[in-house]
Amino acid sequence: EPEVTQTPSHQVTQMGQEVILRCVPISNHLYFYWYRQILGQKVEFLVSFYNNEISEKSEIFDDQFSVERPDGSNFTLKIRSTKLEDSAMYFCASSENYEQYFGPGTRLTVT
């Protein structure tokens, strides 16, 4: 069964550094998303992406964040200058239409 994959599974970085989180969505899906979950809190929407552009973003997704689909399979989330409060699980998801399927997540730890 097709799955969303994410790399790395765990990323440790120092405050102020740039990180890139990578995702490979399910191959026939057209919509891609990033969510995050701070430990003990609810899953929060960051951004959605369709037809090579951002279709919606939340107030969390500020100028420090960017997304890209650099080729036909990868979908990336870049955080330009990480802050301590960016420490969270970051989930990529994809959908053909309504049902979103999540990847295993990347645990980002900012020290």
Added chain:
Amino acid sequence: QKEVEQNSGPLSVPEGAIASLNCTYSDRVSQSFFWYRQYSGKSPELIMSIYSNGDKEDGRFTAQLNKASQYVSLLIRDSQPSDSATYLCAASGMGSGSRLTFGEGTQLTVNP
């Protein structure tokens, strides 16, 4: 602000019992509703989707939607210890590709 509210839990049921999980939403624009299961340290796993009023059954799971009351529920029949997880209710608006708004989740423990 679009909100999805769930029973704070935790909910504990004996093995074989029916577990009932509830969710309300505030945004009447919400059209699609989902239940995800999340094991500790893992990602959300889609278990049910429901789009129209009424019941939808899939194996041991039944989702119920009442748009007039803005209420969604999930029933798990013949609960098993492997069902022990946090159950997340999520809502999205009209159209493919809409964001999901999640509730806080209800932690379910099924006791052998």
